[in-house]
Amino acid sequence: MRRRPRILLIEDNVNSGVQIYNDLVRVGQTSWLNSESEFEKYWHLVEAEPPDVVVLDVMMAWAHPSKEKTPIPPGGVPNLYTAGIRCAQKIVKSEKTRNVKIVFYTLVPEEDVREPLKELLEKRPDMIYLQKPFDIGSVVGKVVQLIPDDAPVVH
Numbered sequence: 001m002r003r004r005p006r007i008l009l010i011e012d013n014v015n016s017g018v019q020i021y022n023d024l025v026r027v028g029q030t031s032w033l034n035s036e037s038e039f040e041k042y043w044h045l046v047e048a049e050p051p052d053v054v055v056l057d058v059m060m061a062w063a064h065p066s067k068e069k070t071p072i073p074p075g076g077v078p079n080l081y082t083a084g085i086r087c088a089q090k091i092v093k094s095e096k097t098r099n100v101k102i103v104f105y106t107l108v109p110e111e112d113v114r115e116p117l118k119e120l121l122e123k124r125p126d127m128i129y130l131q132k133p134f135d136i137g138s139v140v141g142k143v144v145q146l147i148p149d150d151a152p153v154v155h
Contacts, residue, residue, distance in 0.1 A: 004029045005147040008046065010039055010056035010087055020055065020105075023140045028052070028147065035061050036083040039090075047096045053146050054091060055139060058084040058106035058113055085116045092123050101146035105130040105139050 005028035011017035012035050024030040031051070033039050039046075060083045084104060091097045102124065110117070110129050120127060128142050 005053065006049065006051040007031070007143060008033065008051040008054045008056075010034075010036075010054065010060070010084065012057065012060035016057070019136050020139060023136055024055065024143065027140060027144055036087060039087045043090065046091075047094055050097045050100050053101040053103060053143050054088070055103045055105065055143060056084045056087060058082065058104055058108045060084060082113065082116045085113065085120065088120055088127070092120060098123075101126070103128045103130065103139065103142050103146065105132060105134065107132045 007024050007028040007030040009017065009021055009024060009030060009032045011020065011032065014034075017032060017034065021030060021032050033042060084106070088102050088104070091100050091102065102120075104127070106129075109131060117129075128146075130139060130142065
């Protein structure tokens with residue numbers, strides 16, 4: 001029996017996140033991280049069990065307000081307009097996760113982030129970039145297309 005595909009959603013907007021998450025859980029085992037700092041915090045788990053597909057926004061917050069203070073990284077809070085790109089770069093650079101499929105969805109026009117995307121697209125021309133507004137079903141449809149046919153079998 002095949003295992004359910006693993007999907008990682010990285011989205012800081014609760015409204016968008018809930019909609020996409022609810023649709024993604026129908027097609028795979030889905031985890032949701034809500035900021036770049038959460039991605040950094042749980043990176044070791046992402047590497048330990050890489051998802052089949054990562055779905056993420058380009059623009060997101062470094063951290064969400066919480067009782068636990070999230071430390072600001074050295075050099076200050078990173079640019080929110082490229083937070084998703086930084087997460088994707090880390091995925092692509094890691095030996096353990098470099099083959100994970102990536103789907104960006106965002107309000108940011110692709111031409112506005114062409115330069116930061118350039119290196120990623122050179123390494124991963126199969127990356128998908130969807131600009132909002134779109135039908136949530138189109139994101140899920142792209143994810144389903146990217147799920148590998150040779151996903152490991154569960155015994």
